[in-house]
Amino acid sequence: MTVRDPLRINFGFLTHQPIGSSREIHFDLVDHLLEPDLQLGFLKGVIRLNRTHEGVIADGDFEGNVQTECARCLENFTQPLHTTFQELYTFKGDLASEPSMLVPEDGNIEFAPLVREYLLVEMPINPICRPDCKGLCVVCGENLNLTTCEHQKPGKASD
Numbered sequence: 001m002t003v004r005d006p007l008r009i010n011f012g013f014l015t016h017q018p019i020g021s022s023r024e025i026h027f028d029l030v031d032h033l034l035e036p037d038l039q040l041g042f043l044k045g046v047i048r049l050n051r052t053h054e055g056v057i058a059d060g061d062f063e064g065n066v067q068t069e070c071a072r073c074l075e076n077f078t079q080p081l082h083t084t085f086q087e088l089y090t091f092k093g094d095l096a097s098e099p100s101m102l103v104p105e106d107g108n109i110e111f112a113p114l115v116r117e118y119l120l121v122e123m124p125i126n127p128i129c130r131p132d133c134k135g136l137c138v139v140c141g142e143n144l145n146l147t148t149c150e151h152q153k154p155g156k157a158s159d
Contacts, residue, residue: 005112006032012107014051015091021051027062034116040064041078047111055090055103062115071126072135073143079127083118 006029014021029043045062063082070077089103134144142149
């Protein structure tokens, strides 16, 4: 038995609705893996689907937490992420659209890859556990958030 991804949405019902029809779908997932590599402690968000003349506009607003390592002190910490996006899924036959952004015949859209991509863009290149993180001593490698080593004492120059 295959488990359905909660970020897979069937919005085929909107394709036959009048222009301007809409629907909101809310997500609140405690622990979720966005394949292949983004493990979120929680994923919360909403996708608003709006029927237009061209197809369906998906407005997304998502937040989640990911475990990562501080670039200064190398300790693990929880990094909050937040993203918003808007994508247009066009009806088949619109040659200007990318193939992945077409409304499929079965009306099912996998939003997990899209949400993953947008959240990864929000991931800091050098994540910092807190703004005042002191990092590691360049001489002995002690975590300066936890202790003061002999190389950091006032009046002592580090080599």
